[in-house]
Amino acid sequence: MAQITLIQAVTQALAWEMAHDDSVVVLGEDVGVNGGVFRATQGLSEKFGEWRVIDTPLDETTIAGVTVGLATQGIKAIAEAQFEGFIYPMMEQIACHAARMRNRTRGRITVPAVFRAPWGGGIHAPEHHSEANEHLFTNIPGLRVVLPSSPARAYGLLLAAIRDPDPVVFFEPKRIYRQYKEEVPDDGEALPLDVCFVLRDGTDVTLVTWGAQVKECLEAADELAGEGISAEVIDVATLTPLDFDTIAESVHKTGRCVVVHEAPKTAGFGAEIAARLAEECLYDLLAPVERVTGYDVHIPLYRLETKYLPSTERVVTAAKRTLAAS
């Protein structure tokens, strides 16, 4: 079994599902012969032909609207936004239709679609190619918002997203697209969309994160371990609907929590997690909930972008602060 990267795991999941389900169709800009600008759809066009791997005209609204239309007709449509920064023109279709069609028609019409997009900073890209805007979708009922953080989870969660009878927004942290390889059996096994993944057990502090920042959190946990601090690391993976129980359980044990994400702080999804803690776990908290996030600014062009992104060091400092507090 070959070792594969996260982006290869995406391709592997798409290929598996397309091979096993005729009704799966991929569409977007450059997804065909070119295999996508990140090569997520590499080889699919040769395998499945131009009517299942469809290059669209350059219009994200078209992609989203046609995806909704396809999905209502029993085609499991997987749309690609080339970068998360180009997802805005999809919002009307996602918020007003994908997320609502089932509810609007009392179940008569459904939208089993996936909206994929590379996500986040750290690859020295131009403006609009580095945003972390998952937050735009987490307040929209009727959606699932998923962010994998490893090749295996990318494979399993994407399969689950495709098979889900409802629309899923699937963000892929592009910074770790090719960061490392791991063995991912191509067995068509999906992962659940309703749980957070506890990546590391710990007893002193809980680090909650998703996407590319999982790396910084695991590194931070290592560093903290070196100083005798035991950090639990939770990858939220499916932001909404949220599995808060896993987080609550952990904080019940540790009494301390650091939420880490790349998006700007204010009204980032980290706020929801901190709010739940304040609401449901207040008496467990031994220290203020820390948020280590991007600043409330637009991620700068690349000469400054590392100054924006939450660093391992910032996570470590915050974790220690929670320990000093109590």
Added chain:
Amino acid sequence: MAQITLIQAVTQALAWEMAHDDSVVVLGEDVGVNGGVFRATQGLSEKFGEWRVIDTPLDETTIAGVTVGLATQGIKAIAEAQFEGFIYPMMEQIACHAARMRNRTRGRITVPAVFRAPWGGGIHAPEHHSEANEHLFTNIPGLRVVLPSSPARAYGLLLAAIRDPDPVVFFEPKRIYRQYKEEVPDDGEALPLDVCFVLRDGTDVTLVTWGAQVKECLEAADELAGEGISAEVIDVATLTPLDFDTIAESVHKTGRCVVVHEAPKTAGFGAEIAARLAEECLYDLLAPVERVTGYDVHIPLYRLETKYLPSTERVVTAAKRTLAAS
């Protein structure tokens, strides 16, 4: 001095500023002769002519993009989205341009524009005419998100929004457009965009809210007073950039907080306020932070909509719960 409603206060502010500043222009669907579907621009077209009160083709993307273009040329453009549910096609222009132009060009080009929209439920309207989606904008740096809750604040905050050198998203709670009248001197006096308004002093619990729910919170405070509980009521008014200090001060005093909003709960802006409390005021909290909000569903068509909207009763119950907790 005449008593006016909230919607009349909007008109009054627009008229005042247009009369005193030639560069102010209003645009949108039906804003001209018809005076807007809620009559926010009533009479302006007669007064200022069709090139300052501009009926646009029916395309929100056009409205937003042209507004950005106008604003860059020194025209203070005030765009209307007919309902908040039609603001999605404006998002690319608002998020990618209005909110970024100054930053992108290091101050060379700026976008002094206002994006107005009626907001929220409770008027027995069809689908997409009742959403509370302020949250879509609160995670976008470079914007101000403002929600007035009385005729006087509508007048003063709208004037401030128009005069602000940066883009403002201005949501008007349509449920209270005509709820009551009050005296609003037409004196061109703006209100500050960087403070929360303490509408009622109290010592036992802080009710934090914005928009139409201010009414339910004030009612709740009355009811609570009847039971000997003293509730402080804060109208956030400008959600971002947030004046958290006012909220922190209040909770420092009361030790208890109920955040009330109409939007769905998960990742609603109430999460940010609860998160800040968990982060910066944990030791002040005598009880879990309560959130009384819409459910994580789409606001139903009107036969069920009152079942969705947070009621005075729910606020009272939550406030009492915070008191029972400690």
Added chain:
Amino acid sequence: MTIAAKFEIEYLQYVDATGKQVRKDLPKFAQDLEYMVKLYKLMVSTRVFDAKSIALQRTGKLGTYASCLGHEAAHVGLGSAMLPEDLLAVSYREYGAQLYRGVQPREVYMYWGGDERGNDYQNEPARHDFAWAVPIATQCLHAAGAALAFKIRGEKRVAVCTIGDGGSSKGDFMAALNITGARNLPLVAVIVNNQWAISVPRKIQSGGPTLAQKGIAAGLFCIQVDGNDIIAVRKAVGDALDRARNGEGGSVIEAVTYRLGDHTTADDARRYRGEEEVKEAWAREPMIRMRKWLEDKGAWDDAKETAWKAECDEWMDKEVDAYLETQPQPVSAMFDYLYAEVPADLEKQRSYALSLEAQAH
């Protein structure tokens, strides 16, 4: 001068405002008088239905309602041209087309009466059509997506979308036409140009002499028809459906008509348009001319008109009763159709909402 491309847009009319037939080459369907009577009858029932809706709204039994007064030829014309297996994506006032396809008046009432169940059309073929789409023009891309699905699966079906003169300005409408042309999709777009988008007149929407020409941008077949002449509408849409079904590509049909009523019951058109204009439009409306044409051919008369209207009244009364008897949905209905299964996190909110309800009773 070298010419890169040339285009021409036809204007089609068979029966003029006075009921006079202005062309000899009647399409085959229009030579069948029985069929034409059937279409006329649906135009009448659509109008009776519409009047009933407005009456319901005026008496507080319906929320805001968008009337179709004056659009009967355009709507019934396009609906009747479609085959059952085709798919319809409407805006919100195209009842004439929808009734033809099996939508029940009670469903329309439920929808505008604030009940999602109105969108759960019970009868085929409407059952496989899209629901009313408030965000203007968005349904056109759904239709394009459906057309793409038909093409992918090799089904001989056509997607039809309708759009107003106002809606034709929205970028996504143009985008729907564009992918239709680029991928040769079986889609027919009908622009129902009723001259007004709430208070905004046609000329503010576009600088072009026709709206049909929007299809030229996408390389589609374009035609403008008298939208008050059901024969012209039925013929143009029928031909477009044939072409689409045969893989010959998409079409744009501009049906020129007039919104005789207010935009919706929440609107007052006297604020922004003159009575003269409306009076003139009444002289061109679609029912009178068709009745005259049928009467001239001996296929219709006063007695039939009276009898049919009475039948329609009776039908509508039954539908209104059915509507008014409908109990509101339980609070749980807010939660139960959001996902295939209620997620655990949402289940907590659902229980809470149900407990509030239980307390209230």
Added chain:
Amino acid sequence: MTIAAKFEIEYLQYVDATGKQVRKDLPKFAQDLEYMVKLYKLMVSTRVFDAKSIALQRTGKLGTYASCLGHEAAHVGLGSAMLPEDLLAVSYREYGAQLYRGVQPREVYMYWGGDERGNDYQNEPARHDFAWAVPIATQCLHAAGAALAFKIRGEKRVAVCTIGDGGSSKGDFMAALNITGARNLPLVAVIVNNQWAISVPRKIQSGGPTLAQKGIAAGLFCIQVDGNDIIAVRKAVGDALDRARNGEGGSVIEAVTYRLGDHTTADDARRYRGEEEVKEAWAREPMIRMRKWLEDKGAWDDAKETAWKAECDEWMDKEVDAYLETQPQPVSAMFDYLYAEVPADLEKQRSYALSLEAQAH
């Protein structure tokens, strides 16, 4: 058959691929050889600049860069037709137009080198032009807004926007044309059709024979030109500007050219297009023909070419040096241009970020 509307799109070319003049009626500006030499020289410097940019990227001194190789006639042609007071809204690779309007190569380098200051064009008239706009087509509505501002204030200025063949599919591009027609705005839209949108060929973008015809939808004047013939581009854009300036409305100009290079330095065009096609395109590229045409008229020769290229090299070297000497912005720059004044809540984050920086040093 009644005809509702008729349209014709001209194709304009003065100098063919071999440098042969195919029309006698040279526009006035093209009769001025000194002027034509000036334009040709800017085409050359644009190409030298472009090669330098790619070299910088290849040696790790620049981020992703979008080359303009092959677009020199289209870009310089449109830029040179504009008056200083006009306003330009580009996509991202229209350097030929921007250099003409005063954008400095060092600014281009800074932008692609990850520094926002590259967007702060120092020289007029570029200083009042829009900055590079990554989200495709969005700049066209900015141009429409600017054109509306000119109209409101009665200024005799024109807004020019450019868009690619791919970008012409985006709904907001169509929307920009639409309001231009509806409000008779002084806007000129130039579609630079270089046959590819990254890997997607022109035919996937639109089913129409031309892209110019997109303007018909909006009732605009439309023309297709040989985009490798700078005389044709300059003439068509110049005429369009005159019409717009005189209140005669907007235009759409399709400049047919070819992207000779990769989409950007992050792209590898060999993945999706054949060498044969590219070879053929090289035979039609814009420089050779103009040089030939000028040489035939005795206005240019090898010595001049060599000397000018050397001058350009020197210029670019200076610009590269200036770019490479630029120190990165301080961390505070992230916060300082978001609002006119840093809001109190953001100031806290700013101080925190600065304190982290201070610790790190």
